[in-house]
Amino acid sequence: xxxxxxxxxxxxxxxxxxxxxxxxxxxxxxxxxxxxxxxxxxxxxxxxxxxxxxxxxxxxxxxxxxxxxxxxxxxxxxxxxxxxxxxxxxxxxxxxxxxxxxxxxxxxxxxxxxxxxxxxxxxxxxxxxxxxxxxxxxxxxxxxxxxxxxxxxxxxxxxxxxxxxxxxxxxxxxxxxxxxxxxxxxxxxxxxxxxxxxxxxxxxxxxxxxxxxxxxxxxxxxxxxxxxxxxxxxxxxxxxxxxxxxxxxxxxxxxxxxxxxxxxxxxxxxxxxxxxxxxxxxxxxxxxxxxxxxxxxxxxxxxxxxxxxxxxxxxxxxxxxxxxxxxxxxxxxxxxxxxxxxxxxxxxxxxxxxxxxxxxxxxxxxxxxxxxxxxxxxxxxxxxxxxxxxxxxxxxxxxxxxx
Numbered sequence: 001x002x003x004x005x006x007x008x009x010x011x012x013x014x015x016x017x018x019x020x021x022x023x024x025x026x027x028x029x030x031x032x033x034x035x036x037x038x039x040x041x042x043x044x045x046x047x048x049x050x051x052x053x054x055x056x057x058x059x060x061x062x063x064x065x066x067x068x069x070x071x072x073x074x075x076x077x078x079x080x081x082x083x084x085x086x087x088x089x090x091x092x093x094x095x096x097x098x099x100x101x102x103x104x105x106x107x108x109x110x111x112x113x114x115x116x117x118x119x120x121x122x123x124x125x126x127x128x129x130x131x132x133x134x135x136x137x138x139x140x141x142x143x144x145x146x147x148x149x150x151x152x153x154x155x156x157x158x159x160x161x162x163x164x165x166x167x168x169x170x171x172x173x174x175x176x177x178x179x180x181x182x183x184x185x186x187x188x189x190x191x192x193x194x195x196x197x198x199x200x201x202x203x204x205x206x207x208x209x210x211x212x213x214x215x216x217x218x219x220x221x222x223x224x225x226x227x228x229x230x231x232x233x234x235x236x237x238x239x240x241x242x243x244x245x246x247x248x249x250x251x252x253x254x255x256x257x258x259x260x261x262x263x264x265x266x267x268x269x270x271x272x273x274x275x276x277x278x279x280x281x282x283x284x285x286x287x288x289x290x291x292x293x294x295x296x297x298x299x300x301x302x303x304x305x306x307x308x309x310x311x312x313x314x315x316x317x318x319x320x321x322x323x324x325x326x327x328x329x330x331x332x333x334x335x336x337x338x339x340x341x342x343x344x345x346x347x348x349x350x351x352x353x354x355x356x357x358x359x360x361x362x363x364x365x366x367x368x369x370x371x372x373x374x375x376x377x378x379x380x381x382x383x384x385x386x387x388x389x390x391x392x393x394x395x396x397x398x399x400x401x402x403x
Contacts, residue, residue: 038102041095043307044280045104047229048168050113051081056279058097068092072109081109087388088172106229108172111386116330117195119164119176120380123148129160131178134374135390139330139337142372146397154188157203161188163222163326165381170227175254177223185217187238189254195389196396206238206249210259216242222272222326222379235308237263239271241289246273264302264311272325275308276356282308283356285327285338288318297323299340303357315359319351326379337364339380346376
């Protein structure tokens with residue numbers, strides 16, 4: 001069995017309020033591997049795999065998959081949980097292709113996916129800048145959680161929570177991150193096991209300067225994050241118009257954070273990018289922040305042929321046709337739904353596509369009262385969840401849903 005070297009994390013303690021970590025994975029630094037096959041499969045494997053999900057092939061070539069450890073099994077190229085598995089089951093896989101066998105670690109096997117959980121803010125003046133939740137089974141019909149009311153209110157910082165985004169942590173549980181008010185260099189972070197109770201409220205400064213990158217230390221908008229099993233770290237992305245675009249940091253646990261790096265360069269200011277992983281490929285949907293807003297303030301696409309730090313091709317086409325921001329997407333069996341904040345009209349809109357990299361989207365006829373029954377919703381994010389996770393939410397907030 002071929003052994004693969006894992007990149008090591010080095011810590012660097014500074015005199016800042018929070019410690020900073022030295023990024024351990026840079027776009028110019030390649031993982032130690034003599035095999036293009038390993039690199040391809042390692043990037044193609046997700047950090048979290050829902051039971052009965054298809055495992056990747058190598059550029060169309062069949063891979064013989066096996067479970068090295070963990071209560072899972074391979075059935076018709078799908079990774080399936082055994083009845084004896086824990087709710088969050090750590091898995092080690094091996095894949096054999098072209099006569100070579102490779103081992104892949106840091107994978108969490110989940111129950112089957114049952115729908116999507118939305119985090120958003122908005123509403124009346126009293127409850128405007130507070131986090132809220134909604135849920136969908138099919139990507140079109142949304143159910144309110146807690147009746148469009150805040151699920152909690154912040155007690156530190158500006159106490160203004162915008163652009164909330166749920167992040168699955170490597171143990172299967174969650175962190176909720178959010179913009180802190182308007183012009184602040186720190187983001188909010190909370191931990192939650194069930195999506196009902198939120199603990200350990202803290203501020204994490206992501207916009208800060210070092211010798212290599214001088215920042216305004218003023219803004220950190222629309223944070224999103226995801227776990228990368230290849231380097232055993234979380235990548236936090238966010239926007240700062242004052243600094244000209246989008247940036248990213250690394251963190252081990254949402255307590256310590258690296259200095260920022262520029263995420264991409266379009267030649268003009270962009271914000272609100274959401275990154276989409278499709279097997280080996282990455283796509284980003286983001287907002288053109290140039291003025292006049294009536295002309296430029298729309299969404300467009302970026303693609304990468306390497307990873308989430310390699311976005312270098314951007315569409316000239318603006319896909320929404322009117323002022324829009326805060327995109328998020330849902331994957332269905334055969335297509336994707338792209339939702340976005342139609343902020344001048346205080347509602348969400350949606351578009352569908354079979355290929356996120358094609359620039360070809362079709363409008364979905366929206367019936368606001370049925371499809372998205374929120375009051376003046378703003379910038380949202382979604383995360384796929386399981387039935388057990390949905391049950392904990394419904395019990396915690398006394399939600400009644402009839403299909």
